[in-house]
Amino acid sequence: MKSCPHGPFSWLASNAWFLLTLAPLLWGGNAVAGKLAAGQWPPFTLTLARWVAAFLILLPFAMKPLRREWPQVKSRIPYVLLLGAVGMACFNMLMYLALNYTTAINTSIIQSSMPVFIMLANFLILSERAAVVQIVGLALAILGVMITTTAGDPVSFFTGGLNIGDGLMLLASVFYAAYGFGLRWKPEMHWLSFMLVISLSALLTSLPFAARELMAAGEMPIIDTTGWLVLGYIVLFPTMVSQIAFARGVELVGSNRAGLFINFVPIFGSLLAILIVGEAFRWYHGLGLVLVLGGIMMSERARLPGR
Numbered sequence: 001m002k003s004c005p006h007g008p009f010s011w012l013a014s015n016a017w018f019l020l021t022l023a024p025l026l027w028g029g030n031a032v033a034g035k036l037a038a039g040q041w042p043p044f045t046l047t048l049a050r051w052v053a054a055f056l057i058l059l060p061f062a063m064k065p066l067r068r069e070w071p072q073v074k075s076r077i078p079y080v081l082l083l084g085a086v087g088m089a090c091f092n093m094l095m096y097l098a099l100n101y102t103t104a105i106n107t108s109i110i111q112s113s114m115p116v117f118i119m120l121a122n123f124l125i126l127s128e129r130a131a132v133v134q135i136v137g138l139a140l141a142i143l144g145v146m147i148t149t150t151a152g153d154p155v156s157f158f159t160g161g162l163n164i165g166d167g168l169m170l171l172a173s174v175f176y177a178a179y180g181f182g183l184r185w186k187p188e189m190h191w192l193s194f195m196l197v198i199s200l201s202a203l204l205t206s207l208p209f210a211a212r213e214l215m216a217a218g219e220m221p222i223i224d225t226t227g228w229l230v231l232g233y234i235v236l237f238p239t240m241v242s243q244i245a246f247a248r249g250v251e252l253v254g255s256n257r258a259g260l261f262i263n264f265v266p267i268f269g270s271l272l273a274i275l276i277v278g279e280a281f282r283w284y285h286g287l288g289l290v291l292v293l294g295g296i297m298m299s300e301r302a303r304l305p306g307r
Contacts, residue, residue: 016252020261023246028108028268030238032276033230034096035104040227042217043096046234047089048210051202053235054195062196069193076187077197083186084201087179093206094172102165103279108269109148109288110169115262115296116141117177125181137298144291145170152284191247263293 037046073080099107116138122128146154149166162170186194214220223231250258266289273279 014252016249016258019245020249020253020258021264023242023249024261024264025268026237026242026245028265028270029272030234031095031099031104031107031111031269032272033234033238034099034107035273035277037096037227037230037234038100040221040223041096041231042210042213042221043100044093044206044209044213045221046096046231047092048203048206049231050092050234050239051088051199051206053231054239055199055203057235057240058192058196058199062190062192065190066193066196069189073187073189073193079182080186080189080194080197081201083179083182084198085205086175086182088198088202089205091172091176091179092202093209094168094175098165098168098172100165102163102169104273104277105270105279105281105285106148106163106166107169108266108273109285109292110145110166111173111176111269112263112266112289112292112296113141113145113170114173114177114180115300116145116292117174118180119299121177121181133301134299137295137300139295140298141292141295144288144293144295147284147291148288150284151282152287191243195243263296266293 034043034046041049095107095111119134119138123130143154146157149162149170150156189197246258246261249261270281270285270289274281
C-alpha cells in the first residue's frame with residue numbers, strides 16, 4: 001500500500017479524509033450488524049463464521065509476505081496469537097452476546113470507552129505521569145459510560161447493578177483495550193501477515209465456544225437471507241475494507257491525526273442504529289456520548305511525553 005494505485009479509484013485511495021471517515025463508519029456498522037444477527041446467529045457461532053471467512057479470504061494474499069517475514073517474526077507469533085485471541089475472538093464473542101440484551105446505541109457508546117482503559121493501563125502498568133486535565137478527562141469519560149448504561153441515573157450504577165448486556169459490553173471493551181495496549185509490543189509485520197495470524201487465532205479461540213453453543217442448542221441455526229447478508233457485511237466491511245482504508249489513511253496523514261477519526265465510531269454506530277434498527281436516541285445517550293468523547297479528547301490532548 002505504499003504506492004498510490006492508478007485508475008478510476010486512484011482519487012479515493014489518495015483521499016485521506018474519505019478513507020478515515022469510511023473506516024469508522026464501517027466499524028460503527030458492526031454493532032448494528034450484530035444487533036440484526038441477534039436471534040438468528042448464535043453469538044459465538046457468528047464470531048467463528050466471521051473469522052473463518054476472513055482467514056480464507058486473507059490466506060492467498062497474506063502467505064507471500066508472511067513467508068518472507070517468517071524468519072524474523074516466528075519467535076513472536078505466539079504473542080500475535082494471544083493478541084488475536086483477546087482482541088478479535090473474546091471481544092467479538094462478548095459484543096455479539098451483549099447485543100442480545102442491550103441496544104446497538106448503548107453498545108456503540110460503551111465501546112468508545114476503550115481508550116479510557118488503555119490510558120488507565122498506561123498509568124497503572126507503565127507508570128506514565130498523568131496531568132490533572134487527563135485525570136479530569138478520564139473521570140468525564142467514565143461518568144459518560146455510567147450515564148449511558150444506567151439510562152441517566154449514574155447512582156444506580158452502584159445500587160441497582162448493570163443491565164447484563166451493558167455489563168458484557170464493558171467487559172468486551174476491557175478485552176479490546178488489552179489488545180490495543182498490547183499492540184505496542186507487536187512485532188514489525190506486514191499488515192496482511194498480521195491480519196492472517198490474528199484471524200487464525202480468533203477462529204481457533206472461538207471454535208470450542210461455538211461448538212459448545214451449537215451442542216447446547218441441539219440443532220443448527222436457521223439463517224435467512226438477512227442473516228447471511230449480515231455475515232457478509234461483517235466479513236467484508238468491518239473486517240476487511242475498514243482495515244485497508246484505515247491503514248492507507250495512516251500512510252497518508254500519520255497515526256496521530258488518523259487516530260482522531262476513531263472517535264467517529266460511536267457517532268456513526270448510533271446514527272446507523274437509529275436509521276436501520278429503529279432504536280430511539282434518548283437524552284442520556286447524547287449526554288453520555290458528549291462526556292465520553294469530550295473526556296477522551298481532553299486526555300489525549302494533554303498527554304505528557306515523559307513517564
